Amino acid sequence: MRVLVIGSGGREHALLLGLDRDPSVSELHVAPGNAGTASVATNHAVDVASAEAVVALATEIGADLVVIGPEVPLVLGVADALRAAGVDTFGPGAQAARIEGSKAFAKDVMAAAGVRTARAETVDNPADLDAALDRFGPTWVVKDDGLAAGKGVVVTTDRSAARAHAADCLENGHPVLLESFLDGPEVSLFCLVDGETVVPLLPAQDHKRVGDGDAGPNTGGMGAYAPLPWLPDEMTQRIVDEVVAPVAAELSARGMPFNGLLYAGLAIDAEGPAVVEFNCRFGDPETQAVLELMESPLGEALAATARGTLADLPPLRWHDGAAVVVVLAAENYPGRPRTGDPIRGADGEGILHAGTARDADGTVVSAGGRVLSVVGRGDDLAGARAQAYERLAGVTLVGAHHRTDIGKAAEDGLISI
The missing domain is CATH 3.40.50.20 (Rossmann fold)
Structure with missing residues (x-):
């Protein structure tokens, strides 16, 4: 093939x-x-x-x-x-890709499918913004209603910061979505979907904020780990039954069947899963961790989905243990990144390229904000973290930065639902 x-x-x-x-x-x-x-x-x-x-x-x-x-x-x-x-x-x-391309469309689909999600309100007129903000808080969630590469969301207890982000979106001609804040740890669940057939992959957790301890602005993702030791085994099937399958069925009923990877970003609380967002493709960097643990042939799974034979695919097989991915980002990311600097150690084991290129001399240089994803795998989360950071230590890029706490809270048993 x-x-x-x-x-x-x-x-x-x-x-x-x-x-x-x-x-x-x-x-x-x-x-x-x-x-x-x-x-x-x-x-x-x-x-x-x-x-x-x-x-x-x-x-x-x-x-x-x-x-x-x-x-x-x-x-x-x-x-x-x-x-x-x-x-x-x-x-x-x-x-079907509008499930990610328009957050308002996604909300409409979820409402029709009876899927639990945050209360939301769309604002497309600056004159309505202040009154709408008053109906939310004390933690505001403000989303650019469009594609923003994971960086169009502001979650803040500062009303002025929420207002500034919303006003900036509106000024650029983009409606904004205000949402109620969903408490509880977040889960990324990737599902292969062929019409109404849904096959889940391993659940993962992304780290969106740029700094340790979830400090600083949102990014496209600074690291991830899989699976989630704190998530009950039965929760994956519950997410499929209560979230992904109903949305897939609703899209099919609308004459736009989904074929590919449907990514549910969820908050898990005492009541169960609630949708934070949907994406219409594999997420980055969770994919790097999830696929590290996949034992089944990937091409066979993707081809079955594309050809409409997903229901006939044998059950997916997974390696034991855990995987962790740490993103090495360029100086100033998630702002305008510094680029063009040589990278040493970029060809090591477990090092996946993202924002890289080769200069006229053939040297690997930085060419984007998220430059490399460094993957570690181990018998458990501690072993996977140790290998990822050991591999990262062999990479040199001037001005680069990364988080030191990817998967640490889960390793320390500090996450629960």
């Missing part, structure tokens, strides 16, 4: 490595890829937001399967164009 992966981050590097372990996968391509993906696949400099360009590439290389990593090409309908050209594609069409 010849597979084309769309995207350029750590998620895509992890997907390629997982696919490379599948004996049914004979050839790997990626567009556009990065400096690290070139070691496992053929990189192609293609505009992945262009359906025409992606279809042309898939046709040229004779792709048997296309796996779309990022949300932007999905929301823009690249999967629709590939399917129209007769190419098996893992990733939802534009209509």
Whole structure:
């Protein structure tokens, strides 16, 4: 099976490595890829937001399967164009991808499906903002109603900070969603979805804030771990039954069946799961941790989803133990990152590339905000953390920063529901 992966981050590097372990996968391509993906696949400099360009590439290389990593090409309908050209594609069409592309649409789907989520209100007129803010708090959750690469959300007890973020979104022509704050630890559950068939992967937890102890602004994700030792085993099936399956059924009922990876971001409290957000694709960096533990052939699972035969897929198998991923970020991230600096140790074991490139001399240099994902695996969370940070210690990038506490609260038994 010849597979084309769309995207350029750590998620895509992890997907390629997982696919490379599948004996049914004979050839790997990626567009556009990065400096690290070139070691496992053929990189192609293609505009992945262009359906025409992606279809042309898939046709040229004779792709048997296309796996779309990022949300932007999905929301823009690249999967629709590939399917129209007769190419098996893992990733939802534009209509179903609105589950991530429009938070207001996601709320409407959840309401119709009877899925528990935060109370929400959409504001599209600055004149209505203050009155709306008064109906929320004392912790405000303000979301840009659109794609924001994980950084369009502000959660704060400071009303002025909430108002400033909302006003900035409105000034840029984006409606904002105000939500009630959901208490309880967060869970990321990835599910393969083929219409109304749902197969969950391992639950994971992301670390969104830039600094230790969840300090500072939101980022695209500074690290993750899987599985979750504090989450009862039966909760995964409960999330499928109460959240993912009803949403998949509702999308199908609306004539926009979901095909691909449906990512439920949830808060778990005494009442059970409540949805914080949905994404229409694999999350980054949770993918790097989850796929590290996947024993089943990845290509077989993704192809079954794309071809509508997910119900026939054998039960997924997982390695014992735990995996931890720590993100190495460039100086000033999540602001405008410093780029172009050489990276030493970037080709070590367990190091996945994201914001990297090669300069004219062939040296690996930084080329984005989240530069590398460093993965560790162990018999337990402590062992996985130790290996991840040991590997990270071998990497040098001027001005880079990372969190030192990925998975630490779970390791110390400080998370409970």
